[in-house]
Amino acid sequence: MTFLGMPARNLVGEPFPVAARAALGDAQLRRNLAKATGTIRAKRASVVAELPDWAQLRASGAAIKDAVLADLDTYLLRFEAALVERGTTVHWARDADEAARVVTGLVKATGTAEVIKVKSMATAEIGLNDALADAGVRAVETDLAELIVQLGDDKPSHILVPAIHKGRAEIRDLFRREMPGVDPDLTDDPRALAEAARRYLRHKFTTVDVAVSGANFAVADSGALVVVESEGNGRMCLTLPRTLVSVVGIEKLVPTWQDLEVFLQLLPRSSTGERMNPYTSVWTGPAEGQTSHVVLVDNGRTATLSDPAGRAALRCIRCSACLNSCPVYERTGGHAYGSVYPGPIGAVLSPQLTGVRHNQTLPFASSLCGVCYDVCPVAIDIPSMLVHLREKVVDVRAANAESAAMRAVAWAMSDSGRWSRLLRAGRLGRALGRRRDRIGRLPPPLSAWTDTRDLPRPPQQTFRDWWESR
Amino acid sequence: MRVALFVTCLVDGLFPEVGKATVALLERLGHEVVVPGGQTCCGQMHVNTGYARQALPVIRNHVEAFADADVVVTPSGSCAGSIRHQHADVARSHGQARLADAADRVAKRTYELSEFLVDVLGVTDVGAYFPHRVTYHPTCHSLRVLRVGDRPLRLLRAVRGIDLVELPAADTCCGFGGTFAIKNADTSAAMLADKMSAVLTTGARVLTAGDSSCLMHIGGGLSRLRAGVRPLHLSQVLAGTADHPAEVASR
Numbered sequence: 001m002t003f004l005g006m007p008a009r010n011l012v013g014e015p016f017p018v019a020a021r022a023a024l025g026d027a028q029l030r031r032n033l034a035k036a037t038g039t040i041r042a043k044r045a046s047v048v049a050e051l052p053d054w055a056q057l058r059a060s061g062a063a064i065k066d067a068v069l070a071d072l073d074t075y076l077l078r079f080e081a082a083l084v085e086r087g088t089t090v091h092w093a094r095d096a097d098e099a100a101r102v103v104t105g106l107v108k109a110t111g112t113a114e115v116i117k118v119k120s121m122a123t124a125e126i127g128l129n130d131a132l133a134d135a136g137v138r139a140v141e142t143d144l145a146e147l148i149v150q151l152g153d154d155k156p157s158h159i160l161v162p163a164i165h166k167g168r169a170e171i172r173d174l175f176r177r178e179m180p181g182v183d184p185d186l187t188d189d190p191r192a193l194a195e196a197a198r199r200y201l202r203h204k205f206t207t208v209d210v211a212v213s214g215a216n217f218a219v220a221d222s223g224a225l226v227v228v229e230s231e232g233n234g235r236m237c238l239t240l241p242r243t244l245v246s247v248v249g250i251e252k253l254v255p256t257w258q259d260l261e262v263f264l265q266l267l268p269r270s271s272t273g274e275r276m277n278p279y280t281s282v283w284t285g286p287a288e289g290q291t292s293h294v295v296l297v298d299n300g301r302t303a304t305l306s307d308p309a310g311r312a313a314l315r316c317i318r319c320s321a322c323l324n325s326c327p328v329y330e331r332t333g334g335h336a337y338g339s340v341y342p343g344p345i346g347a348v349l350s351p352q353l354t355g356v357r358h359n360q361t362l363p364f365a366s367s368l369c370g371v372c373y374d375v376c377p378v379a380i381d382i383p384s385m386l387v388h389l390r391e392k393v394v395d396v397r398a399a400n401a402e403s404a405a406m407r408a409v410a411w412a413m414s415d416s417g418r419w420s421r422l423l424r425a426g427r428l429g430r431a432l433g434r435r436r437d438r439i440g441r442l443p444p445p446l447s448a449w450t451d452t453r454d455l456p457r458p459p460q461q462t463f464r465d466w467w468e469s470r
Numbered sequence: 471m472r473v474a475l476f477v478t479c480l481v482d483g484l485f486p487e488v489g490k491a492t493v494a495l496l497e498r499l500g501h502e503v504v505v506p507g508g509q510t511c512c513g514q515m516h517v518n519t520g521y522a523r524q525a526l527p528v529i530r531n532h533v534e535a536f537a538d539a540d541v542v543v544t545p546s547g548s549c550a551g552s553i554r555h556q557h558a559d560v561a562r563s564h565g566q567a568r569l570a571d572a573a574d575r576v577a578k579r580t581y582e583l584s585e586f587l588v589d590v591l592g593v594t595d596v597g598a599y600f601p602h603r604v605t606y607h608p609t610c611h612s613l614r615v616l617r618v619g620d621r622p623l624r625l626l627r628a629v630r631g632i633d634l635v636e637l638p639a640a641d642t643c644c645g646f647g648g649t650f651a652i653k654n655a656d657t658s659a660a661m662l663a664d665k666m667s668a669v670l671t672t673g674a675r676v677l678t679a680g681d682s683s684c685l686m687h688i689g690g691g692l693s694r695l696r697a698g699v700r701p702l703h704l705s706q707v708l709a710g711t712a713d714h715p716a717e718v719a720s721r
């Protein structure tokens with residue numbers, strides 16, 4: 001199944017090189033990112049190094065997810081049955097629009113004008129806040145970083161820390177400007193900022209009666225849902241309101257309760273660099289007096305599953321380790337990826353969810369340095385997957401100057417006679433480097449190299465000519 | 471030992487000195503070097519840019535050129551990585567099982583230079599003399615595809631006269647990435663800028679690495695800045711002796 005058009009809006013943006021160029025010009029952003037990712041990288045590295053069985057845990061995480069993906073239909077039906085048995089209503093959504101419509105319908109039916117939200121990538125993916133706003137319902141993000149993004153009418157730039165691109169002073173100014181009832185003398189001390197948000201949110205927790213969540217994990221055999229968080233605000237949303245709607249991607253399943261043992265070790269160490277996160281909420285069916293709904297979302301996941309070389313992207317547990325370690329992400333930030341899933345995982349997941357035809361630059365937004373694979377707690381070989389997706393992009397794209405050049409070079413390279421003649425012809429380039437014995441600025445398209453780098457002047461004699469004359 | 475040298479397309483056409491140094495080093499250690507004439511390129515640029523199908527005849531050419539070699543050595547972590555981790559997979563995923571099997575056989579006998587010296591020949595002291603301040607950049611593919619680890623550093627530490635200084639944030643990518651350097655030139659340049667400042671803080675006269683491609687990128691940036699740091703491939707540092715010192719004057 002491929003889907004086209006609107007549902008892709010939260011997964012596709014401007015071409016990456018164009019968006020990256022704007023981000024690279026923002027020195028403040030580069031400083032914020034370098035500081036934040038540097039800190040979290042170091043924390044992750046030290047807590048991962050503590051575990052002697054990390055390699056085995058990582059292999060188990062990958063194997064459990066692969067087993068679920070191989071029999072996803074069975075696990076999904078098992079999960080549905082368990083949920084229904086415990087009194088939760090289950091809805092299925094083929095794509096983002098359908099999911100947003102279902103949730104909006106459920107929320108509207110309660111008559112509420114506001115919902116409180118647990119931080120959730122799935123709801124960002126389906127564009128829920130906009131859909132609710134269109135229906136006259138205000139969604140209030142309760143995760144601090146997500147709230148910062150929302151108050152600033154900004155977009156998230158990181159999976160775990162959506163406001164990672166913001167410095168403390170920027171956040172203080174934003175709170176002073178946008179947060180009702182905030183102390184006008186608020187400082188940029190992190191504790192003061194968190195306290196201001198807490199005060200604002202406390203009021204929401206006690207007055208809003210409908211909550212929307214996602215889930216980090218969904219346990220197939222019991223229908224349990226799991227939310228892993230740092231602040232405890234999610235837990236308030238999960239327990240206080242009378243109606244709870246949870247939006248869950250169909251790949252979030254694990255077979256049994258016991259499998260969580262592996263993931264609850266992998267996730268906190270990889271994401272925040274903590275041995276354990278402060279709050280882990282697990283619920284199985286509605287709490288007393290509560291109505292609960294689960295909306296299971298496909299939105300391109302089945303299509304992703306159908307590609308053997310791409311499906312491992314569905315193992316992702318959204319820890320963000322690959323973002324924090326990526327030298328490209330560190331310099332461009334998350335907005336350049338144009339998708340709610342930025343960074344290395346975004347570069348392989350977003351194009352698969354939308355179909356590569358609609359997302360042609362993301363697979364190329366990587367130097368293939370391989371750090372993402374090394375840090376991924378479920379061993380997704382992102383570099384190989386990027387290479388695979390690049391081939392798919394080339395396949396769907398019309399022939400152009402690049403493909404003509406590639407063909408010609410491949411033709412020359414598949415025969416050593418042709419290749420030596422081409423190399424000898426390369427000596428003509430010596431004329432360009434006559435003055436400094438290296439080649440400086442050249443016109444487009446070669447300027448893409450020579451704007452920042454000299455080229456070596458081709459030698460008098462190729463290696464093979466030297467070898468033959470020796 | 472009779473060693474077949476895969477010199478790589480880049481060294482063949484642009485950096486012949488790297489090939490000559492590799493030959494000199496292996497011969498000095500008492501081995502016979504052959505250069506199979508049919509060789510061209512490993513095809514990695516095509517594969518990594520999305521042209522795996524177009525790379526198939528290039529891969530076939532490589533596999534045929536080295537089919538009879540007992541052992542293949544190449545002065546590139548990236549090309550060794552492609553041969554060992556891409557060739558057979560690309561052939562297999564395009565339905566060419568026979569080519570894939572042949573590629574597997576060549577892959578098993580292919581080594582990057584530092585692996586060959588340390589693992590196969592069992593030497594870390596290659597008898598080199600190089601009286602200069604040097605810093606080493608571990609290229610991504612040698613580090614994370616081949617996992618050469620500290621082999622190049624062990625070789626460098628044994629060089630007489632060398633003043634080896636550690637490169638800060640050494641394992642961070644330099645921003646080359648093949649066609650990435652062109653397709654995402656701005657991002658590549660931002661990564662390059664950080665790598666160059668790291669190199670400059672070391673005060674090194676020479677920047678060395680196991681890949682001429684990354685050195686072309688970092689060296690091209692340093693040359694534009696007229697920084698006076700000379701990029702030299704690992705083989706060129708290791709080939710230097712008291713009688714035949716490597717040339718380090720920056721051009």
Ligand code: SF4
Nearest residue numbers: 316317319320322376
């Ligand atoms: S791809 Fe791996 S490292 Fe990246 S967010 Fe997902 S689980 Fe974490």
